[in-house]
Amino acid sequence: MEKVNNTPGGGNTSTQSNLLPGCYTVTASDAEGCRITAASCVGIATGINNLNIQLNEVQVFPNPATNQLSIQYSGAAFNYRVYNNLGQLVASGNQVLESAELNTTDMARGVYLVEIEIANQKIRKKLLLD
Secondary structure, three states, X not given: OOOOEEEEOOOOOEEEEOOOXXXXXXXXXXXXXXXXXXXXXXXXXXXOOOOOOOHHHXXXXXXXXXXXXXXXXXXXXXXXXXXXXXXXXXXEEEEEEEEEEEEOOOOOOEEEEEEEEEOOEEEEEEEEEX
């Protein structure tokens, strides 16, 4: 395990280095006992085109769905997979641009997991079929 370095910056700054990938919480207190807490996640860049996809940028709707499901993301081509509650793959698509439309009439009612992969990053959303 590498040593984490804390370098005081003078005044009220400090720098952390050699952190392993993960999420960290920092709490700062002043002399009066006032506290502030902030969280941040550290990752590893895997390439020049490293994307940081936000959960709200990928749209899966309507949810709950009845006959039709739309998956939308306009930033890049994406792959998607839909799994039932047993973990079985029930639908998928590769290199989709902008939007995928799925007919869900042959799928059983229940809870599904929609996994969207964009540039090696995966986002998972729960879907309910009525």
